[in-house]
Amino acid sequence: MHENLIILAGGASSRMKKAIKTELSTDLTAQANTRSKSLISIDATGRPVMDYLLYNAKQAGYKHVFIVIGEKENLIKEFYGDNLKGNSFYGLTINYAIQYIPKDREKPFGTADALHQAITQYPELNSKTYTVCNSDNLYSEVALKALRSTDHANAFVSYDRDALQFSLERIARFALVSLNEEGFLKNIIEKPSVEDSELYKDGAGKLRVSMNIFKFNGAMFQEYVVNCPVNEKRNEKELPTALLNMVKEHPASVIGIPISEHVPDLTSKEDITILKEYIEKHYVNMDWNR
Secondary structure (H helix, E strand, O other): OOOEEEEEOOOOOOOOOOOOOOOOOHHHHHHHHHOOHHHOEOOOOOOEOHHHHHHHHHHHOOOEEEEEEEOOOOHHHHHHOOOOOOEEEOOEEEEEEEEOOOOOOOOOOOHHHHHHHHHHHOHHHHHOEEEEEEOOEOOOHHHHHHHHHOOOOEEEEEEEHHHOOOOHHHHHOOOEEEEOOOOEEEEEEOOOOHHHHHHHOOOOOOOEEEEEEEEEEHHHHHHHHHOOOOEOOOOEOOHHHHHHHHHHHOOOOEEEEEEOOOOOEOOOOHHHHHHHHHHHHHOOOOOOOO
């Protein structure tokens, strides 16, 4: 089982910084407007929400964490160490990869670009297996461990859409995954109609979505990350694009691991209170030495 986790935390957090009416405190509003989403602190300790993702990762058995951050991100070093490589945090080794912004852009170039820069700065990952995920979703120990435990070279967590505790409007915007009879990824369908959605139910009669947590064989996936084309609509290089390009050339290469559970999300200011309540309920006794 592999021990490498890449966390993508270099995004611009544009939706989080939008001005909306909330009941957040002045401090939380200021954090939401100025910090990376995963560094917002929602409890009395002052620790960031990324702690909870790292906690789950440690309990799942990961040891080496590579956090992709923006060029100007310095606050994270106050929480997880000043060194570029080899910081120790409760038994985890924390390393940083920098997602540099091209000179002709104002914002980062997307998730595939973030991973490309990580595997360029840490080329040893191209001969290893790793998990890669977003920093603004709180993936469970179960999901993280499932990716470590599978014998398949490449995998993703295939979430039961009905188990996600978001609004119906928000869930309707999620892309659906199309799987073959054996559970391997065939396609990702953006914004399907209600009628078309019925066509993509799996063998258990479930609609499945990806929440952007994957396991990759570094040697196999490298060329697809490096050569990922730009999504013309969003003007970014996105991991699902690289993933589907690999699937087109290597059918039945990426297994979907079915899991039915909620994935707390931190996209906008509205999510902060919801995540705070979730953490207060589910993380009463965090034992880092367990």
